[in-house]
Amino acid sequence: MFTPTTTSLLRWWFGAEEVHARGGLAFTETQRQAIAATIARHEPANRQHRVAPPRHRVCLADDLDTVRVLLALLVWQLLNHTDARALGLNDPRYTRHFVAISPCRPTRERLLDALWGQPMPGGLGARDFGTADLVRFADLLIPAARRDEVYAFVCGCEAIEHGSAGAELLAITGQRLDSIHNLARLPHLMVFELDAHSQEPAHIPAATAGRQQLRRVVSMHGKPCMEVVFSHPTRCAPSPTRPGRLPGAQAEKG
Numbered sequence: 001m002f003t004p005t006t007t008s009l010l011r012w013w014f015g016a017e018e019v020h021a022r023g024g025l026a027f028t029e030t031q032r033q034a035i036a037a038t039i040a041r042h043e044p045a046n047r048q049h050r051v052a053p054p055r056h057r058v059c060l061a062d063d064l065d066t067v068r069v070l071l072a073l074l075v076w077q078l079l080n081h082t083d084a085r086a087l088g089l090n091d092p093r094y095t096r097h098f099v100a101i102s103p104c105r106p107t108r109e110r111l112l113d114a115l116w117g118q119p120m121p122g123g124l125g126a127r128d129f130g131t132a133d134l135v136r137f138a139d140l141l142i143p144a145a146r147r148d149e150v151y152a153f154v155c156g157c158e159a160i161e162h163g164s165a166g167a168e169l170l171a172i173t174g175q176r177l178d179s180i181h182n183l184a185r186l187p188h189l190m191v192f193e194l195d196a197h198s199q200e201p202a203h204i205p206a207a208t209a210g211r212q213q214l215r216r217v218v219s220m221h222g223k224p225c226m227e228v229v230f231s232h233p234t235r236c237a238p239s240p241t242r243p244g245r246l247p248g249a250q251a252e253k254g
Contacts, residue, residue, distance in 0.1 A: 005083045053228040059236035095188035095225040098172040102194040188225035
């Protein structure tokens with residue numbers, strides 16, 4: 001059902017022996033459910049030739065949960081893309097181009113901290129990569145043999161922020177970009193929507209505008225590999241057609 005790369009990651013993240021070996025450092029059950037549900041809905045091989053890109057909703061109440069899950073999904077996508085290309089495959093389920101959309105500046109700053117570390121005093125925008133969540137929690141997030149390549153990818157990326165008409169984007173890609181239109185032309189773009197996680201009413205109109213603008217541009221130039229929408233549980237309406245949905249973390253297509 002899963003690729004060898006994903007199977008290895010799931011074992012590293014959730015395997016009892018692996019958790020014990022790192023002294024009990026583990027994802028919470030809510031985080032585990034969100035990661036596993038999203039991957040299980042996205043990855044089956046018979047979905048490689050879908051017409052429409054999948055859109056997954058992940059319901060989480062805590063910012064820490066959101067960051068941990070986002071980092072795990074980014075690692076999952078990146079390593080699967082790398083391994084597929086090493087085999088000469090162009091698997092449309094995976095990518096190395098990512099964008100996060102949120103109208104909330106603190107949310108984007110938190111993601112910058114998680115990926116590139118805290119700003120250095122007097123560093124004129126430079127960040128201390130050693131303080132990034134990706135590094136501090138590497139024992140949890142990344143198998144030891146794959147850390148250097150993940151670090152190389154992230155350190156080789158530019159944190160490109162773009163704001164226009166209510167759309168606030170943080171691009172995570174190794175390619176130089178100068179506009180949202182160039183961003184949308186990237187193949188197999190993965191979109192993280194973090195605006196829905198905010199409970200602040202003032203953020204909702206900007207979040208909606210941002211999503212609509214991004215989708216318009218993407219539909220003009222291509223289509224994303226997948227979208228992951230992080231929502232607060234209060235905004236995740238229960239579905240009578242899915243009685244088995246998890247109360248703390250849900251992933252759904254559409």
